[in-house]
Every structure is written in structure tokens, then in C-alpha cells.
Amino acid sequence: MLSGEDTWCQGYSEPDAGSDLASLTTRATREGEEWVIDGQKVWTSGAHHSDWIFVLARTDREAPKHRGISFLLVPLRQPGVEVRPFRMMSGQLHFNEVFFDGARTRADLVVGGVDNGWTVAQSLLGVERGEEAATNPILFRAEVERLVALARQYGKDQDPVIRQRIAWCWSKVEIMRFLGYRILTGWLKGAEPGPETSIAKLYWSEYHTKVTDLALDIMGLHGQVPAGRPPLRTYRTDDPGAANSSASWSTTYLIARSGTIYAGTSQVQRNILAEKVLGLPREPRTQAG
Ligand SMILES: Cc1cc2nc3c(=O)[nH]c(=O)nc-3n(C[C@H](O)[C@H](O)[C@H](O)COP(=O)(O)OP(=O)(O)OC[C@H]3O[C@@H](n4cnc5c(N)ncnc54)[C@H](O)[C@@H]3O)c2cc1C
Incomplete structure (x- = not known):
């Protein structure tokens, strides 16, 4: 990140989770040595020219809504991810929708521990x-x-x-x-x-x-x-x-x-x-x- 080789974007907001971020429904399921991610993010600034995204995803669906969320680091350029930019009324491109359909990331690419993503997100x-x-x-x-x-x-x-x-x-x-x-x-x-x-x-x-x-x-x-x-x-x-x-x-x-x-x-x-x-x-x- 420091050398500028990787560009990152922030995958928090969803169509039904903005101010009430803890209502997010994007989920990540553990399969062997990987997380499999399904769901959608929106308003993702700069995703159209990013290499990686940090994603808040639900990893325990039984837990209360502020718990059971993990902070995952996910490569954007892979078959399970679709990035759709949309044009602002000023004519510029800035925002994107990001769709995850069986996207994958390594099991260890979790910041702050599994199910502890809310604390990390608040701190960030x-x-x-x-x-x-x-x-x-x-x-x-x-x-x-x-x-x-x-x-x-x-x-x-x-x-x-x-x-x-x-x-x-x-x-x-x-x-x-x-x-x-x-x-x-x-x-x-x-x-x-x-x-x-x-x-x-x-x-x-x-x-x-x-x-x-x-x-x-x-x-x-x-x-x-x-x-x-x-x-x-x-x-x-x-x-x-x-x-x-x-x-x-x-x-x-x-x-x-x-x-x-x-x-x-x-x-x-x-x-x-x-x-x-x-x-x-x-x-x-x-x-x-
Ligand atoms: C320039 C820009 C860049 C952004 N970049 C990113 C990004 O890179 N990644 C990302 O994940 N998101 C990004 N966002 C999204 C941003 O985080 C959300 O727009 C924001 O959190 C608000 O959520 P919302 O749009 O769903 O609005 P809502 O949460 O639906 O809010 C609508 C209105 O209701 C009000 N409201 C909601 N709840 C309450 C409450 N409890 N009490 C009083 N009023 C309330 C809000 O203040 C607002 O006026 C970006 C937004 C902008 C404008």
C-alpha cells in the first residue's frame, strides 16, 4: 500500500445498510483454506481502479447484528467479483456497485480476528x-x-x-x-x-x-x-x-x-x-x- 503498487477501496455500505451499517447482509462462508463471499456493496469509491477491497461481511449469521461481522481483505480482480461504475450527475465516475458471487479470499486475510470486524470498522x-x-x-x-x-x-x-x-x-x-x-x-x-x-x-x-x-x-x-x-x-x-x-x-x-x-x-x-x-x-x- 505504501509503495502505491496496490490500490484499495472500502467495502462497507450496502443498498440496505448505510447509516445502519450493522444491518449488512454480505456474507462470507469458510470453505477449507478460503472464505467464499456473496453479496453486494454500493457507493464504493474508486473500486473501478482498485486492486483490493476491504469487505465487512457477516461470518456468523446467528450472532446479534453488531457481532458476527468480519473484516476481510479481498482481491478485486477475480471471476467472482463484478465492479459496475455509475456516473454522477456531474458526469464524473467515482462510485461503484460491487457484486460478490462466490468470490474468494485466503482464510488468513482477516483483520482483527474472525467475528470481530465491527470493532475494526469503528476504529477505522x-x-x-x-x-x-x-x-x-x-x-x-x-x-x-x-x-x-x-x-x-x-x-x-x-x-x-x-x-x-x-x-x-x-x-x-x-x-x-x-x-x-x-x-x-x-x-x-x-x-x-x-x-x-x-x-x-x-x-x-x-x-x-x-x-x-x-x-x-x-x-x-x-x-x-x-x-x-x-x-x-x-x-x-x-x-x-x-x-x-x-x-x-x-x-x-x-x-x-x-x-x-x-x-x-x-x-x-x-x-x-x-x-x-x-x-x-x-x-x-x-x-x-
Ligand atoms: C462521496 C462519498 C463517498 C463514499 N464512499 C464510500 C466508500 O468508499 N465505501 C463505502 O462503503 N461507502 C461509501 N459511501 C457511502 C456512505 O458511507 C453512505 O452514503 C453513508 O453512510 C449514508 O448511508 P446511506 O447513503 O445509505 O444513507 P441512509 O443511511 O439511508 O440515510 C439517509 C438519511 O437518513 C438519515 N439517517 C439515517 N439514520 C438516521 C438516524 N438513526 N438518525 C437520524 N438520521 C438518520 C441520514 O443522516 C441521511 O440524511 C460514500 C458516500 C459518499 C457521499
């Missing part, structure tokens, strides 16, 4: 939510600077309401920086990713929808130009002209919305914080859960 999601603690404040600060340049370009830099909104963005990024320090300090001391990663994820993703709202407000009708630039995130600082183009901001505006969904939606993060940090009553669970 915590890292995914907090991984940008160090870099986000830098990237978002650069974005605010581009926003200031955009306001000047459109002659809005003396507009008191726009100035107030830009100042709000600047102060939010400063708070993000201190949140990031708090997370990194915990991790450097050896703490496992905890609910503080939900605060970080909720904070930056909701912020990003607001800052891109502002960019489009500054651009007026130019902001309605269809998104034309392909990158998943547009944080370039070396090319301010391109980064300030309406196409770039309108693409970033769309991408910002997805930030409130992947790695657990904003509502899911609020549930985690309500239950694990504030100690509010748990959401009603189904009998199976």
Missing part, C-alpha cells in the same frame, strides 16, 4: 473522521484566502455583509485548528480515535457547505456555470486564477455536500455525540439491534 471510521485534523485547517485557510481574492475580483470586498461572512469563515477555520490540535495531542499520547473525531468531521463538513454557499453568492449568476473541473477537492494554492474560476468553485460547492454524508452523515455524528459525549438517552433500537 474514527481515523477516517479525524485523519484531516492536521491538514484541514491549512487547506481551509488557503480556501478562505481564495475567497477574499474572489470577493475582490467581483468587487464585493467592501460589501459589509460579505465582509462579515468572510470573517465568520476565518474564525471557524481558527476553531478548526484548535480542534485539530486537541485530536492530534490525544493521538500522540496513544489515545484511540473517539467521539472527538465526530466533532471534527461534523464541524469541517458543515462549515464547508457554508463557505461554498458564500463563494457562489459572491459570484452571482457566474456561480451557476456548470461544474467543469474534475478534482474531488479543489484546494490548489499554486494557481489562484484557476482556483477562483466559477467552474472550480461550483464543483467545490457540489463536493462540499458529499462531505456531510461519507464516513457517516451529520445526523449520525450528532447521534454519536448525543449518546457518547452528552450521555443523552440512546435512540430506540430494533429488537435485532
Whole structure:
């Protein structure tokens, strides 16, 4: 992975298991020295150019739904796997459906032990939510600077309401920086990713929808130009002209919305914080859960 020879993708979500991930039904059955996998994943980013997928699969169907799940490493390029990319409304390819029909992987390619995949998945999601603690404040600060340049370009830099909104963005990024320090300090001391990663994820993703709202407000009708630039995130600082183009901001505006969904939606993060940090009553669970 480090050398970039193998590209990996994440096989968690299923058609009926997104926020309620523990409802997943993809199953793996042990046959001799192999696991045989059947089921379907969806929204799998980058599967169309990946070599491997880590799959959450049910290995004990009798166990309660958060147990009996294993975290398997599965080669994608094999006869039992079909990867079907689908095109987004922006015209780009990013997501896939991944179908497993008797796909196979070696018996020892299980992370964290058989039937212990839920713990591994939670830990990995915590890292995914907090991984940008160090870099986000830098990237978002650069974005605010581009926003200031955009306001000047459109002659809005003396507009008191726009100035107030830009100042709000600047102060939010400063708070993000201190949140990031708090997370990194915990991790450097050896703490496992905890609910503080939900605060970080909720904070930056909701912020990003607001800052891109502002960019489009500054651009007026130019902001309605269809998104034309392909990158998943547009944080370039070396090319301010391109980064300030309406196409770039309108693409970033769309991408910002997805930030409130992947790695657990904003509502899911609020549930985690309500239950694990504030100690509010748990959401009603189904009998199976
Ligand atoms: C850009 C992007 C990349 C992604 N990449 C991957 C990937 O590589 N691999 C992968 O496995 N998945 C991936 N996903 C899928 C992502 O993890 C799911 O979309 C997400 O977990 C939400 O699940 P869902 O889409 O099924 O929505 P649902 O779970 O059906 O949710 C629908 C709505 O109901 C709300 N909701 C659901 N439950 C509750 C509740 N208990 N309380 C309050 N509100 C609730 C949600 O917040 C949401 O607004 C990606 C998604 C995006 C947007």
C-alpha cells in the first residue's frame, strides 16, 4: 500500500445498510483454506481502479447484528467479483456497485480476528473522521484566502455583509485548528480515535457547505456555470486564477455536500455525540439491534 503498487477501496455500505451499517447482509462462508463471499456493496469509491477491497461481511449469521461481522481483505480482480461504475450527475465516475458471487479470499486475510470486524470498522471510521485534523485547517485557510481574492475580483470586498461572512469563515477555520490540535495531542499520547473525531468531521463538513454557499453568492449568476473541473477537492494554492474560476468553485460547492454524508452523515455524528459525549438517552433500537 505504501509503495502505491496496490490500490484499495472500502467495502462497507450496502443498498440496505448505510447509516445502519450493522444491518449488512454480505456474507462470507469458510470453505477449507478460503472464505467464499456473496453479496453486494454500493457507493464504493474508486473500486473501478482498485486492486483490493476491504469487505465487512457477516461470518456468523446467528450472532446479534453488531457481532458476527468480519473484516476481510479481498482481491478485486477475480471471476467472482463484478465492479459496475455509475456516473454522477456531474458526469464524473467515482462510485461503484460491487457484486460478490462466490468470490474468494485466503482464510488468513482477516483483520482483527474472525467475528470481530465491527470493532475494526469503528476504529477505522474514527481515523477516517479525524485523519484531516492536521491538514484541514491549512487547506481551509488557503480556501478562505481564495475567497477574499474572489470577493475582490467581483468587487464585493467592501460589501459589509460579505465582509462579515468572510470573517465568520476565518474564525471557524481558527476553531478548526484548535480542534485539530486537541485530536492530534490525544493521538500522540496513544489515545484511540473517539467521539472527538465526530466533532471534527461534523464541524469541517458543515462549515464547508457554508463557505461554498458564500463563494457562489459572491459570484452571482457566474456561480451557476456548470461544474467543469474534475478534482474531488479543489484546494490548489499554486494557481489562484484557476482556483477562483466559477467552474472550480461550483464543483467545490457540489463536493462540499458529499462531505456531510461519507464516513457517516451529520445526523449520525450528532447521534454519536448525543449518546457518547452528552450521555443523552440512546435512540430506540430494533429488537435485532
Ligand atoms: C462521496 C462519498 C463517498 C463514499 N464512499 C464510500 C466508500 O468508499 N465505501 C463505502 O462503503 N461507502 C461509501 N459511501 C457511502 C456512505 O458511507 C453512505 O452514503 C453513508 O453512510 C449514508 O448511508 P446511506 O447513503 O445509505 O444513507 P441512509 O443511511 O439511508 O440515510 C439517509 C438519511 O437518513 C438519515 N439517517 C439515517 N439514520 C438516521 C438516524 N438513526 N438518525 C437520524 N438520521 C438518520 C441520514 O443522516 C441521511 O440524511 C460514500 C458516500 C459518499 C457521499
